Amino acid sequence: MRRPGYAGKLLRVDLTRGRLTVEPTTKYADRFVGGRGINAGILFNELGPTVRPLDPENMVLFGVGPLVGTLSPFGSRISIDTKNAFTGGVGSANCGGHFGAEMKHAGFDTLVFTGRAEEPVYLWLNEGEAELRDAHRVWGKTTWDTERAIREEQRDDEVRVIGIGPAGENLVKSACVISDRSKAAGGSGVGAILGSKNLKAIAARGTQSIAIAEPERFIKAIDAARAKIEQFPKAAKYRVDGYYGVESYYGSPVWETGFRPVRNGQDEYWDPKKIKLVSGDAMKKYRTKILACSSCPVGCMPWMLVPDGPYAIEGEGWWNNSSNSFCTRVDCSNPEAAIKAHLRTNQLGLDGDNVSVVIAWAFECYEKGLLTKEDTDGLELTWGNHDAVLALINKIAYREGIGELLADGVKAAAERLGKGSEDFALHIKGQDTVDGVRISKGWGFGVVTSPAAGRHLRGATHSFTPEEFLSYDGVPYSVYMQEQFKAIVDMTGTCLYNNGLLSWETKTAPDSAKYIAELASSLTGMELSTEPFMRIGRQVNNLEKAFNVLHGGFGRKDDHPPKRFWEEPVKSGPYKGEHIDHETWERMLDEYYTFQGWDPETGLQKESMLVELGLPEVIEKLGPRGLLR
Amino acid sequence: MMLLDPTRCKGCKLCEAACSLHHTGHEAFNLAVISTHVHRDNDSGKITISLDSTCDWCEGEETMLCVKYCAYGARSVKQ
Numbered sequence: 001m002r003r004p005g006y007a008g009k010l011l012r013v014d015l016t017r018g019r020l021t022v023e024p025t026t027k028y029a030d031r032f033v034g035g036r037g038i039n040a041g042i043l044f045n046e047l048g049p050t051v052r053p054l055d056p057e058n059m060v061l062f063g064v065g066p067l068v069g070t071l072s073p074f075g076s077r078i079s080i081d082t083k084n085a086f087t088g089g090v091g092s093a094n095c096g097g098h099f100g101a102e103m104k105h106a107g108f109d110t111l112v113f114t115g116r117a118e119e120p121v122y123l124w125l126n127e128g129e130a131e132l133r134d135a136h137r138v139w140g141k142t143t144w145d146t147e148r149a150i151r152e153e154q155r156d157d158e159v160r161v162i163g164i165g166p167a168g169e170n171l172v173k174s175a176c177v178i179s180d181r182s183k184a185a186g187g188s189g190v191g192a193i194l195g196s197k198n199l200k201a202i203a204a205r206g207t208q209s210i211a212i213a214e215p216e217r218f219i220k221a222i223d224a225a226r227a228k229i230e231q232f233p234k235a236a237k238y239r240v241d242g243y244y245g246v247e248s249y250y251g252s253p254v255w256e257t258g259f260r261p262v263r264n265g266q267d268e269y270w271d272p273k274k275i276k277l278v279s280g281d282a283m284k285k286y287r288t289k290i291l292a293c294s295s296c297p298v299g300c301m302p303w304m305l306v307p308d309g310p311y312a313i314e315g316e317g318w319w320n321n322s323s324n325s326f327c328t329r330v331d332c333s334n335p336e337a338a339i340k341a342h343l344r345t346n347q348l349g350l351d352g353d354n355v356s357v358v359i360a361w362a363f364e365c366y367e368k369g370l371l372t373k374e375d376t377d378g379l380e381l382t383w384g385n386h387d388a389v390l391a392l393i394n395k396i397a398y399r400e401g402i403g404e405l406l407a408d409g410v411k412a413a414a415e416r417l418g419k420g421s422e423d424f425a426l427h428i429k430g431q432d433t434v435d436g437v438r439i440s441k442g443w444g445f446g447v448v449t450s451p452a453a454g455r456h457l458r459g460a461t462h463s464f465t466p467e468e469f470l471s472y473d474g475v476p477y478s479v480y481m482q483e484q485f486k487a488i489v490d491m492t493g494t495c496l497y498n499n500g501l502l503s504w505e506t507k508t509a510p511d512s513a514k515y516i517a518e519l520a521s522s523l524t525g526m527e528l529s530t531e532p533f534m535r536i537g538r539q540v541n542n543l544e545k546a547f548n549v550l551h552g553g554f555g556r557k558d559d560h561p562p563k564r565f566w567e568e569p570v571k572s573g574p575y576k577g578e579h580i581d582h583e584t585w586e587r588m589l590d591e592y593y594t595f596q597g598w599d600p601e602t603g604l605q606k607e608s609m610l611v612e613l614g615l616p617e618v619i620e621k622l623g624p625r626g627l628l629r
Numbered sequence: 630m631m632l633l634d635p636t637r638c639k640g641c642k643l644c645e646a647a648c649s650l651h652h653t654g655h656e657a658f659n660l661a662v663i664s665t666h667v668h669r670d671n672d673s674g675k676i677t678i679s680l681d682s683t684c685d686w687c688e689g690e691e692t693m694l695c696v697k698y699c700a701y702g703a704r705s706v707k708q
Binding site for chain 1: 636639640641642643646647650653655656657658659660661668669670671672673674676698700701
């Protein structure tokens with residue numbers, strides 16, 4: 001029987017044979033709820049460690065959680081999990097938009113792709129039915145043109161499309177999956193994985209029913225969550241002014257506190273005159289309206305318009321990270337060029353977070369004379385040259401000229417170039433990392449230890465005062481709890497950003513878990529009170545950890561930050577001199593591993609912890625290989 | 630009468646979910662039975678809202694659910 005809160009179907013797509021099979025979602029939801037949870041369970045249990053990321057045998061899973069496509073606030077997210085194209089460890093990305101809700105209304109909770117189609121295809125999900133369709137017509141097209149063409153083919157402007165652009169087709173490591181033309185599921189090279197499978201896109205349309213287990217209780221839970229959001233003092237202002245998502249994390253400052261590394265992380269402080277040119281206020285000039293993902297009562301995504309000139313473009317998107325990727329990181333303060341860069345990466349299907357890292361590395365190589373105009377197709381990669389940034393974005397997506405060197409990520413590029421460029425190649429576990437980690441220690445420790453390799457949507461914790469930013473106190477426990485909480489966010493399909501508005505008073509993000517737990521329990525009929533829910537979150541994190549050990553060979557050494565952040569202090573601004581203290585970092589790792597039940601010496605999981613946590617499959621797979629303690 | 634203001638609407642479609650809640654007797658979310666639709670043009674970002682003749686003004690509810698759950702003031706009722 002179909003469980004309330006779910007569409008009911010898990011679809012397996014064997015692209016090699018063109019075979020589609022359906023299983024009940026319930027088979028997996030009992031244990032791992034949905035979204036990233038179900039994805040992680042299947043990925044760990046079914047994928048062999050010798051499979052390489054771009055092999056046909058690799059799997060890529062798309063999953064939405066129970067709260068997606070309902071009246072529950074901010075249930076919009078879709079999780080995409082696979083073997084990471086950068087690291088060979090776990091790959092995990094997610095995004096908002098409207099595709100997730102439409103996929104569920106079309107009748108599907110989870111999609112599991114294996115194999116490689118002989119010719120380009122897209123998957124069409126419609127009213128409980130699924131079929132693979134010819135994608136020759138859209139192969140080579142941008143994500144925007146692909147959406148247009150599929151909607152035309154289906155003669156329906158309400159069709160939602162998620163898929164790849166030319167970058168994914170060309171197996172560029174920083175290729176992402178784009179939903180609704182603007183929402184990027186970035187990191188892990190998920191776009192390249194789809195490209196390797198000749199899978200251009202998934203399109204969905206439907207009006208299938210999603211039942212509610214306890215309607216009265218569910219509505220009460222929705223009203224409680226909505227009321228809590230409205231109590232946030234800046235909720236109304238953010239909703240109208242659009243600062244939310246652009247200028248602030250619930251009031252936490254972002255410009256001077258290392259969230260935006262400067263010139264490839266040489267510094268973490270930027271000239272205030274330049275900040276003024278691309279700040280939230282400056283960008284208002286180009287914002288014609290603010291849009292929302294499905295079911296979001298806040299809405300943070302601006303519609304940007306550069307009406308004329310060399311950077312003329314129009315589309316949805318400008319985000320906190322954009323001013324890192326296309327401004328501070330490359331020292332560019334031309335707002336129109338930055339907007340163009342952001343929207344161009346969406347068109348090409350590139351993750352701005354990833355690709356800007358290798359671009360900034362190339363700029364620094366040029367600064368140091370390690371790359372010259374002869375190597376760069378005549379481009380002058382000087383800090384502030386926004387035209388060169390735009391040119392490199394295109395070259396990387398199509399692997400043209402110097403783009404070929406940069407298309408496999410910063411670690412591979414530095415290994416090929418050598419000459420000491422490895423020292424400022426900013427990657428963690430092999431994946432390009434966008435974040436500065438020297439000032440905010442909680443943020444930095446979460447980014448560096450993330451199983452998804454240098455990403456900030458897992459253990460990274462927010463801080464709100466200068467003292468909190470710099471303090472190491474309590475960081476390991478906070479990151480440990482954040483990881484469990486964020487698994488709940490991803491399993492239910494909710495937006496992490498808005499979860500912060502359910503816990504703004506205590507500033508302890510897991511406090512919002514009680515709201516999410518009540519919403520999910522009353523919708524599905526599964527009793528998911530906070531504590532057992534956090535335990536499932538811990539299980540999911542441990543599956544990903546085990547995947548990293550088994551597939552990626554990662555251990556304690558891989559939970560260290562890039563060399564630059566160990567050795568070079570912040571050069572200017574209020575946090576001048578700040579760096580990561582090596583000894584303290586090691587002590588934090590000891591403490592963090594102890595909370596996790598992992599062996600401090602090696603970072604490997606302890607068998608006793610896995611028994612208590614209920615993950616026999618990890619013991620079965622890692623034990624005989626000597627990968628447990 | 631219902632006043633719809635698409636310039637305030639952000640396209641979240643919470644109104645559609647609320648509408649389906651009413652039309653299914655609070656049992657499900659089923660967009661096959663809704664009376665209001667929100668459409669976003671992805672070329673221009675322009676939003677349109679429509680209301681059809683199946684709207685029964687949320688008969689039996691304490692308040693009109695699409696108005697209650699709209700966070701953006703895009704819907705209101707004029708007596």
